[in-house]
Amino acid sequence: MNPNKTIWIVLLACWYCSAFAQQEDSIPKEIKTLMLAYPKQIVGFNNNYVLFSDSSRLLFDDGEQKSAEQLLNNPDIQDMFVYSYPQGKLDSLITKNNDPGRIRNDDFFKKIYGKTAEEVKKNLVEIVWCPKLVGQKLLITSINGVDKRLAAVSAELDKHPEWKDYLKSAGTFYWRSVRGSNRLSAHSFGIAIDLNTKYSNYWQWDCKCTSENVDLTYKNKIPQGITAVFEKHGFIWGGKWYHYDTMHFEYRPELLQGIEVLQEGLSPEELTAFQEQKETPKEELPLLTSKGINPELILLLIIAAIVPIDGFLLVLKNWDIVKLRFGIGKTTKQDGKTQTNDI
Numbered sequence: 001m002n003p004n005k006t007i008w009i010v011l012l013a014c015w016y017c018s019a020f021a022q023q024e025d026s027i028p029k030e031i032k033t034l035m036l037a038y039p040k041q042i043v044g045f046n047n048n049y050v051l052f053s054d055s056s057r058l059l060f061d062d063g064e065q066k067s068a069e070q071l072l073n074n075p076d077i078q079d080m081f082v083y084s085y086p087q088g089k090l091d092s093l094i095t096k097n098n099d100p101g102r103i104r105n106d107d108f109f110k111k112i113y114g115k116t117a118e119e120v121k122k123n124l125v126e127i128v129w130c131p132k133l134v135g136q137k138l139l140i141t142s143i144n145g146v147d148k149r150l151a152a153v154s155a156e157l158d159k160h161p162e163w164k165d166y167l168k169s170a171g172t173f174y175w176r177s178v179r180g181s182n183r184l185s186a187h188s189f190g191i192a193i194d195l196n197t198k199y200s201n202y203w204q205w206d207c208k209c210t211s212e213n214v215d216l217t218y219k220n221k222i223p224q225g226i227t228a229v230f231e232k233h234g235f236i237w238g239g240k241w242y243h244y245d246t247m248h249f250e251y252r253p254e255l256l257q258g259i260e261v262l263q264e265g266l267s268p269e270e271l272t273a274f275q276e277q278k279e280t281p282k283e284e285l286p287l288l289t290s291k292g293i294n295p296e297l298i299l300l301l302i303i304a305a306i307v308p309i310d311g312f313l314l315v316l317k318n319w320d321i322v323k324l325r326f327g328i329g330k331t332t333k334q335d336g337k338t339q340t341n342d343i
Contacts (some may be wrong), residue, residue, distance in 0.1 A: 117175035180210030200247030218219035
């Protein structure tokens with residue numbers, strides 16, 4: 001057992017418990033989700049305010065009951081969670097005005113990505129989108145690793161020549177308002193990508209109007225497989241809005257399941273490894289291994305002796321993440337020999 005690694009893991013567990021577990025019951029679930037989604041910017045919650053790392057704050061809940069139009073035009077941060085995003089295949093028609101992710105608090109996203117076009121541009125990086133099938137150069141923000149997430153999407157989609165015609169991008173960063181409104185588009189923050197308009201449907205094109213109260217008939221040409229790849233890496237799809245925009249994908253991990261894994265700082269490779277672990281039936285940790293007493297059990301006993309029971313349960317719940325981050329049980333090759341990293 002490596003003493004240095006053990007010490008660091010125990011310290012990590014203690015910090016995790018003291019900073020999070022003791023306050024867990026008093027923090028709204030939406031705030032917990034936002035803290036996981038944007039860990040470098042959101043540091044806490046106090047007296048109905050979201051606290052940011054630069055010591056500023058934004059109101060969480062204004063306490064007002066709002067119509068669908070008011071939710072769009074004057075949302076607080078809590079309002080962004082009014083509609084649940086239906087991850088996976090759509091099994092039923094979308095109810096009127098159900099637009100999960102279309103409700104955005106502009107001040108919130110300005111805090112995360114930049115208040116002006118110039119501020120956003122400072123963090124834009126270039127990626128090559130689907131180098132084999134498309135080969136476009138696109139600008140995307142590097143904040144919170146969005147560029148790496150989109151690059152991971154690109155790498156997966158590039159393996160599917162049957163989707164080539166859909167994948168040509170119609171654009172990423174563009175500081176602008178949503179058509180027919182004063183609301184900023186997600187493209188303004190460098191977190192969105194539009195696919196080929198030739199194979200897309202947009203509600204305003206179909207109704208030839210901008211009225212939010214219009215009755216719409218849903219239309220879509222984008223394959224489910226493309227949507228699944230985007231969702232896997234933290235992007236929601238505008239094709240799951242009543243006011244559909246099927247070319248549109250934007251990085252909104254707070255609305256997706258599995259955010260605990262996505263935003264623990266795991267690389268795309270580590271994320272894939274974790275997902276493979278989740279698909280494998282779990283076995284109980286053996287007491288003994290070929291090297292003696294199982295070091296994982298020893299470490300868990302040390303943590304259990306140091307931290308409160310609720311904190312220990314949180315560590316246990318996220319044990320697979322801890323193992324990935326510290327390389328516990330990871331197989332590597334050195335001097336031609338296969339080695340397994342112990343604790």
